[in-house]
Amino acid sequence: MNAIRVHEFGAPEVMRLEKVPEPRPGAGQVLVRVKAAGVNPVDTYIRSGMYPRKPALPYTPGADGAGTIESVGEGVKRVAVGDRVYTAGSITGSYAEHTLCHESQVHPLPNPISFTQGAAVNVPYATAYRALYQISHALPGEWVLVHGASGGVGVAALQLARAAGMTIIGTAGTEKGRKLVAAQGAHHVVDHHAPDYLERVLDLTGKRGVDVILEMLANVNLGKELSVLAQRGRVVVIGSRGTVEIDPRDTMMRDASILGMSLFNVPDRERASIHAALVAGLENGTLRPVVGQEIPLADAPRAHHAVMEPGAYGKIVLIP
Ligand code: NAP
Numbered sequence: 037m038n039a040i041r042v043h044e045f046g047a048p049e050v051m052r053l054e055k056v057p058e059p060r061p062g063a064g065q066v067l068v069r070v071k072a073a074g075v076n077p078v079d080t081y082i083r084s085g086m087y088p089r090k091p092a093l094p095y096t097p098g099a100d101g102a103g104t105i106e107s108v109g110e111g112v113k114r115v116a117v118g119d120r121v122y123t124a125g126s127i128t129g130s131y132a133e134h135t136l137c138h139e140s141q142v143h144p145l146p147n148p149i150s151f152t153q154g155a156a157v158n159v160p161y162a163t164a165y166r167a168l169y170q171i172s173h174a175l176p177g178e179w180v181l182v183h184g185a186s187g188g189v190g191v192a193a194l195q196l197a198r199a200a201g202m203t204i205i206g207t208a209g210t211e212k213g214r215k216l217v218a219a220q221g222a223h224h225v226v227d228h229h230a231p232d233y234l235e236r237v238l239d240l241t242g243k244r245g246v247d248v249i250l251e252m253l254a255n256v257n258l259g260k261e262l263s264v265l266a267q268r269g270r271v272v273v274i275g276s277r278g279t280v281e282i283d284p285r286d287t288m289m290r291d292a293s294i295l296g297m298s299l300f301n302v303p304d305r306e307r308a309s310i311h312a313a314l315v316a317g318l319e320n321g322t323l324r325p326v327v328g329q330e331i332p333l334a335d336a337p338r339a340h341h342a343v344m345e346p347g348a349y350g351k352i353v354l355i356p
Contacts, residue, residue: 039132040336043094045085048337059136061109071151073130073354074100075339076159096129102154120145122154133356146319156325156351160188167272174248176201184252186213187348194221199322255280262286326350
């Protein structure tokens with residue numbers, strides 16, 4: 037089968053399409069025929085060699101994908117050959133024509149959701165769900181600022197928060213992105229490059245501030261956004277690409293909390309709960325992943341350049 041292989045850490049161009057033997061599922065494992073693979077920023081950090089978690093070389097990138105079950109190993113009960121699934125983790129990597137998964141890493145993909153949309157589910161929606169419900173404990177009626185709402189995690193957060201009855205302010209850096217943010221559920225949309233946009237956020241809440249901030253670029257925003265938090269406000273640090281200085285007094289004045297999260301830390305039971313909620317949302321129509329770009333698997337380097345560029349618009353997926 038064809039798979040992207042990385043033999044050394046480095047620039048996107050270290051990813052090459054190669055022929056590798058098709059994996060065979062052992063006990064408790066399934067083989068998925070991949071119809072689309074999701075590209076996440078973390079895939080680029082790992083490929084660069086700068087991320088604390090490093091796979092043994094050579095490896096095939098990717099945890100997210102969607103397709104059909106091709107074969108199952110001994111003892112597999114939750115899925116059968118032919119089932120449509122999305123993957124939430126993979127043993128052999130999802131940037132390939134087939135990917136080997138533990139049975140627990142595949143989840144049903146309800147029929148109206150396409151395979152490309154299915155590839156956009158795992159990391160973005162699980163992150164948004166965990167940030168909203170398991171980390172910040174956001175409640176219906178609260179104000180949520182999705183700080184970076186035009187990308188994979190942001191769109192997922194908009195759909196989840198809107199379905200739950202929160203009031204949402206979403207940000208994006210381009211006109212196209214802001215249109216997407218409005219269409220995906222934000223009640224108010226601001227430009228995170230405008231000099232006065234945080235004042236606008238405060239004004240929108242009648243100067244009260246927001247209850248929850250989902251932060252996609254904390255090294256740029258954390259120092260200034262604490263001042264738009266309401267009393268007992270919570271910031272969830274989802275993304276950060278550097279260091280930042282804050283004034284701790286901004287948290288003291290509001291009894292505010294800064295909460296970090298990493299999807300790698302989610303315990304199994306909480307992960308199962310997240311995916312039960314996501315499958316329900318995909319079934320009942322509240323969750324509809326937005327795919328902005330489909331790129332052939334062989335062009336994976338282009339996808340890694342694109343996911344790190346400004347002007348996000350939903351998800352980038354690879355098509356084997
Ligand atoms: P993405 O699809 O590339 O989207 C990036 C988002 O960040 C876009 O909405 C982009 O908006 C926005 N952004 C750019 N500059 C910004 C600024 N100055 N202020 C606020 N937002 C800004 O990436 P993603 O998949 O949504 O992931 C977002 C971040 O979360 C990444 O850093 C990723 O590594 C991280 N992440 C962390 C976890 C975790 O477990 N902690 C899990 C998933 C993702 P424009 O392009 O419109 O400017």
